Amino acid sequence: MCLLCLPPSYAESPPIDEYKIKAGYLFNFTKFITWSEESFETFNICIVGNDPFGESIDPIEQRTAFNLPIKLFRLTAISKEQHCHIAYIGTGVNAKSTGLHNKNMLTVGEEAAFIAQGGMIAFVKRQDKIKLQINLKCLQKSGLKISAKLLEVVEIVEGYCND
Amino acid sequence: MIKCIANLPISRKLLLIAVFPSVLSLLVVSIFILVLEISEFQKYTQDDLSAIATIIANRSTAALIYNDKKVAQENLTAISTLPEIQVACLYKKDDKLVFAEFLREHSTWTCPLSIEDHVTHFTNTHLYVVQPIMVDTEQAGTVYIHANFTAAYWHKIQFIGLLSLVLLSVSIVAFLLSTPLLRLISAPISKLVAAAEAISASHDYSLRAVKSNDDELGVLVDAFNALITTVEKQSLEVIQAKNRYITLYDDNPSMMFSINALGNILSVNQTCAQQLGLTIEELKQHSIFDFIYTIDIPTMSAFLERCLLNPMQVHKQEFRQIGCHGQIDWLRVTAKSLDHEHHANNLLLVCEDITEARDLSEKIAYQACHDTLTGLANRSEFDRYVKKAMELVYADNSEHVLCYLDLDQFKVINDTCGHLAGDELLRQLGDVLKKNMRGQDFIARLGGDEFGVLMYYCSLTEAVLLCENLRDVIRDFRFSWEGKNFSLGVSIGVSAINKASRSAVNLLKEADSACYAAKDKGRNRIHVYSPDDEELALRHGEMQWVEKIRRGIENNSFLLYGQPIVSISQHGEEEGLHFETLIRYLDDAGRIVPPSAFLPAAERYGLAPELDRWVIRSMFEFIATTPDFLDKLSLCSVNLSGLSFCDETMLGFIFEQFDLWKVPTHKICFEITETAAIANLSSTIKFITALRERGCLFSLDDFGSGLSSFGYLKNLPVDYLKIDGLFVKDILEDKVDLAMVKSINEVGHVMGKKTIAEFVENEAIFNLLNALGVDYAQGYGIGKPVLLTELKLIKPFMALSK
Numbered sequence: 001m002c003l004l005c006l007p008p009s010y011a012e013s014p015p016i017d018e019y020k021i022k023a024g025y026l027f028n029f030t031k032f033i034t035w036s037e038e039s040f041e042t043f044n045i046c047i048v049g050n051d052p053f054g055e056s057i058d059p060i061e062q063r064t065a066f067n068l069p070i071k072l073f074r075l076t077a078i079s080k081e082q083h084c085h086i087a088y089i090g091t092g093v094n095a096k097s098t099g100l101h102n103k104n105m106l107t108v109g110e111e112a113a114f115i116a117q118g119g120m121i122a123f124v125k126r127q128d129k130i131k132l133q134i135n136l137k138c139l140q141k142s143g144l145k146i147s148a149k150l151l152e153v154v155e156i157v158e159g160y161c162n163d
Numbered sequence: 164m165i166k167c168i169a170n171l172p173i174s175r176k177l178l179l180i181a182v183f184p185s186v187l188s189l190l191v192v193s194i195f196i197l198v199l200e201i202s203e204f205q206k207y208t209q210d211d212l213s214a215i216a217t218i219i220a221n222r223s224t225a226a227l228i229y230n231d232k233k234v235a236q237e238n239l240t241a242i243s244t245l246p247e248i249q250v251a252c253l254y255k256k257d258d259k260l261v262f263a264e265f266l267r268e269h270s271t272w273t274c275p276l277s278i279e280d281h282v283t284h285f286t287n288t289h290l291y292v293v294q295p296i297m298v299d300t301e302q303a304g305t306v307y308i309h310a311n312f313t314a315a316y317w318h319k320i321q322f323i324g325l326l327s328l329v330l331l332s333v334s335i336v337a338f339l340l341s342t343p344l345l346r347l348i349s350a351p352i353s354k355l356v357a358a359a360e361a362i363s364a365s366h367d368y369s370l371r372a373v374k375s376n377d378d379e380l381g382v383l384v385d386a387f388n389a390l391i392t393t394v395e396k397q398s399l400e401v402i403q404a405k406n407r408y409i410t411l412y413d414d415n416p417s418m419m420f421s422i423n424a425l426g427n428i429l430s431v432n433q434t435c436a437q438q439l440g441l442t443i444e445e446l447k448q449h450s451i452f453d454f455i456y457t458i459d460i461p462t463m464s465a466f467l468e469r470c471l472l473n474p475m476q477v478h479k480q481e482f483r484q485i486g487c488h489g490q491i492d493w494l495r496v497t498a499k500s501l502d503h504e505h506h507a508n509n510l511l512l513v514c515e516d517i518t519e520a521r522d523l524s525e526k527i528a529y530q531a532c533h534d535t536l537t538g539l540a541n542r543s544e545f546d547r548y549v550k551k552a553m554e555l556v557y558a559d560n561s562e563h564v565l566c567y568l569d570l571d572q573f574k575v576i577n578d579t580c581g582h583l584a585g586d587e588l589l590r591q592l593g594d595v596l597k598k599n600m601r602g603q604d605f606i607a608r609l610g611g612d613e614f615g616v617l618m619y620y621c622s623l624t625e626a627v628l629l630c631e632n633l634r635d636v637i638r639d640f641r642f643s644w645e646g647k648n649f650s651l652g653v654s655i656g657v658s659a660i661n662k663a664s665r666s667a668v669n670l671l672k673e674a675d676s677a678c679y680a681a682k683d684k685g686r687n688r689i690h691v692y693s694p695d696d697e698e699l700a701l702r703h704g705e706m707q708w709v710e711k712i713r714r715g716i717e718n719n720s721f722l723l724y725g726q727p728i729v730s731i732s733q734h735g736e737e738e739g740l741h742f743e744t745l746i747r748y749l750d751d752a753g754r755i756v757p758p759s760a761f762l763p764a765a766e767r768y769g770l771a772p773e774l775d776r777w778v779i780r781s782m783f784e785f786i787a788t789t790p791d792f793l794d795k796l797s798l799c800s801v802n803l804s805g806l807s808f809c810d811e812t813m814l815g816f817i818f819e820q821f822d823l824w825k826v827p828t829h830k831i832c833f834e835i836t837e838t839a840a841i842a843n844l845s846s847t848i849k850f851i852t853a854l855r856e857r858g859c860l861f862s863l864d865d866f867g868s869g870l871s872s873f874g875y876l877k878n879l880p881v882d883y884l885k886i887d888g889l890f891v892k893d894i895l896e897d898k899v900d901l902a903m904v905k906s907i908n909e910v911g912h913v914m915g916k917k918t919i920a921e922f923v924e925n926e927a928i929f930n931l932l933n934a935l936g937v938d939y940a941q942g943y944g945i946g947k948p949v950l951l952t953e954l955k956l957i958k959p960f961m962a963l964s965k
Contacts, residue, residue: 028228031298132229149225152234 021130022123023057026086029106029121030065032150035085036104036143042071043085048078050090078105089119104143115159120144124155135159174349181341185334193327200319205285208247208312209292213283215242216294216306223253224296227262227304235263242308243267247290250274250309256302278307288313351375355384368395417513418494421501424471424508426451426463438516440487451512456483456491466498470510474500481517493521534608536586537593545607545615549667552617552660563660564626566616567674568596568633571652571686573612576642584644591642592651599636600629615674623659623691630655630689638687652687654678659692708764715748716777722747722755723781725954727946728800728919731933739797740956743834743941744782745948746774746802771804772813778802779820785951787824795956800832800862805839808850817854828858832883836864841875851880862919866911867903873910884911888922888942895927908937926960 026045043065047053051074063070073082077093089109107120112133114122120139124131132154138161139146168179219238226234239251243265251265252274264274275281281293292308358372368391374384412419413433421429431446439446439454455463459482466480478498486492494514501509532544540548552563570592577585589608596606596614605617616633618626634653642649656677664670673692681690690696715721725742748756765771782801786793807813821828833854840847840863851861862883867890886907890900904920911918920932923942932940946957
């Protein structure tokens with residue numbers, strides 16, 4: 001909870017907190033992105049591959065999104081059995097090979113290369129500030145809707161998308 | 164304030180009424196619009212800015228969450244196009260940190276360091292909007308906008324000002340347009356007021372207010388004019404009445420004064436000023452006493468005092484006044500206290516000039532007690548003096564003497580030289596007597612040739628001496644007439660007036676008796692009364708008849724005779740009994756005495772009316788009680804003495820007798836002598852008129868003998884004229900008598916009267932009278948007087964004429 005209370009500007013502090021901020025971002029995405037209606041009992045956030053958050057992201061499960069309790073899944077790869085509303089693709093996972101383009105799934109990754117690999121949102125670090133890059137085309141293709149408010153504060157980039 | 168307004172002229176009030184509501188409404192509307200506009204403006208601007216703040220807040224949510232200042236800055240800058248906005252700030256959620264801000268260039272305003280406790284509000288023209296930015300239920304931050312609306316306010320105020328100006332101008336225009344309407348009300352009122360003021364200032368009620376319109380003001384003007392018409396009429400009437408009263412006062416022929424208690428003149432009328440020869444103003448400086456004859460001033464003072472003491476009564480008094488030419492006029496002053504208006508001490512005097520009346524009454528009074536011929540006192544005055552002398556006897560125990568003078572040769576002079584000579588003699592003798600008696604003594608002409616002298620404070624002895632002196636004077640007096648000289652003698656009877664004297668009448672009788680005794684003893688001598696004289700006088704004189712007549716009336720010693728009167732023109736025709744009643748005295752010896760013996764005494768001693776009464780009563784009784792007499796009777800004449808006309812009870816007596824005996828009035832004719840009638844003309848006419856109204860007839864006896872004017876005839880309403888027998892008896896020889904009879908007859912006929920000739924002694928006279936046209940005849944030739952019972956119808960000269 002404390003993590004989420006922190007304003008984004010606090011992210012400028014020690015690098016250990018960088019993922020706390022990124023965890024907050026993951027939660028905040030639920031406020032600006034709309035998923036298509038499907039009946040789920042939980043709002044699933046999946047961490048695929050390497051887990052940089054560790055325990056710091058766990059408090060997110062106490063919160064809700066779209067009136068659904070948030071549930072964390074740590075996966076090695078994206079599978080069809082486990083649906084993820086948000087899939088954080090850890091470094092070291094080839095985005096292309098993981099099948100990023102599942103319907104109704106937001107893919108979040110690190111660095112601009114992630115977009116190039118077909119990811120939808122990438123955390124980019126600039127001047128010690130975490131910025132977002134969004135592959136809007138890819139995001140829209142997967143059936144998600146993004147709030148214009150979010151678009152105002154992100155950098156929209158052209159990237160590969162699995163056609 | 165309201166009192167100030169209440170005293171304003173109506174035009175101002177109307178103006179106020181017109182202006183006040185519009186100004187008030189203008190003001191209220193302006194304020195209302197201002198307040199409304201400002202509150203509306205505040206509401207809208209607040210709403211607008213709140214909306215803008217909400218948008219900014221919305222737009223800035225992501226920027227806040229993702230800490231993107233640039234975007235936040237851009238969002239704020241977007242509202243820079245609104246010029247009012249001075250400052251726009253974006254705070255992080257604890258409100259203490261300015262996340263992004265917009266500051267207008269050259270503006271002194273900045274973002275406050277903290278907006279904790281700030282809410283959206285207006286401060287003056289500044290609007291502060293605080294809009295929290297909510298993400299779900301949490302506050303992500305706050306938008307703070309500070310806008311300065313001073314310019315906008317100014318704009319609003321200008322707009323409202325302009326609006327007010329427009330409204331004001333419209334009001335002014337409306338007012339200007341309504342001014343003529345206001346004038347429609349105020350102008351007629353002003354005119355009416357001006358007219359009313361003009362009328363009250365000039366008192367000229369012929370002025371009228373001008374009517375402008377037919378509204379209520381027009382009605383008011385009409386009513387006002389009607390009122391003024393009434394006032395004009397009434398004031399005219401009042402003026403006329405006043406003028407009439409002034410005329411009544413000023414032109415009144417009586418002098419009128421109003422004076423105060425001291426007699427000072429307060430006002431007078433015009434007549435007064437003319438009479439006194441002064442102006443009214445001059446008169447006001449005078450006192451009433453200035454014009455009163457000096458002798459009457461105390462009377463006047465007493466009179467005024469009496470008037471003031473009895474203010475309710477009207478007082479009258481006669482005064483002498485000094486007129487403007489110095490003459491003395493007699494005034495009858497009628498005074499009345501003017502008690503109205505509390506001038507209780509003022510008096511109104513109305514003065515009538517009674518000088519003429521006074522002179523006349525003095526003259527009458529003088530004539531009443533004086534003998535016109537000699538200028539001496541007359542018998543009645545002498546009687547009064549005798550009475551006074553008798554009172555004097557008892558007052559101071561004095562003694563006086565009464566003398567009775569009778570001239571001896573007077574009848575001779577009168578008969579030989581005529582009445583004029585007699586009159587002249589009496590006049591001269593009066594003067595002679597007056598000159599030759601004592602100054603304090605009193606002389607009067609008692610009648611005919613008789614004089615009376617009253618000697619005051621005189622003994623009988625002295626009186627005899629004085630009388631002898633008088634006798635000598637008369638004896639020595641020579642009366643000359645037409646060249647002839649006459650000497651006179653006088654017989655004087657003297658009677659003492661002392662306590663032994665019984666009465667004034669008695670005294671005169673005594674003196675008369677003494678005088679008679681003097682004559683009896685041989686004339687031209689003085690005789691002092693002694694009781695024997697009375698008997699002497701009774702025996703010889705008229706005095707004896709007084710008692711005889713009295714007794715005769717009581718004892719019916721008189722007899723009634725009748726002398727027939729016949730118609731000349733209707734001679735021979737059937738006629739009723741027509742006669743003149745005559746009286747005779749039957750003395751103790753059974754002799755018949757003719758009236759010439761006792762009638763003068765009856766006249767002189769006032770017994771004639773009694774005798775007349777006896778005749779009337781007896782005559783009527785005879786007519787009523789004698790069978791068939793009334794049927795035969797045509798007309799019965801009864802003689803009346805001159806004294807009877809003056810007897811106020813006589814008329815009543817005659818009417819009473821008519822009623823008592825039921826004698827038809829038209830069968831009775833009263834005969835009066837010409838001389839008696841003329842002596843008391845007015846009472847005679849009254850007497851005649853009263854009886855003639857009842858149907859009685861009248862004849863004028865002895866006409867012609869009095870030598871009086873025919874003019875009297877006009878005034879005497881008689882039915883018959885009896886031509887005096889003196890003319891008739893010599894008618895055959897005397898042409899003058901014939902002419903007299905002829906003219907009397909003609910005049911009588913012209914005046915509508917029947918004529919009767921007396922002393923018709925023979926047929927020749929009768930025939931001549933017939934030729935002259937005389938209506939009736941009476942005389943020895945026709946028939947001698949006979950007792951009534953022996954009266955017969957007579958047809959004289961019948962056999963002869965046939």
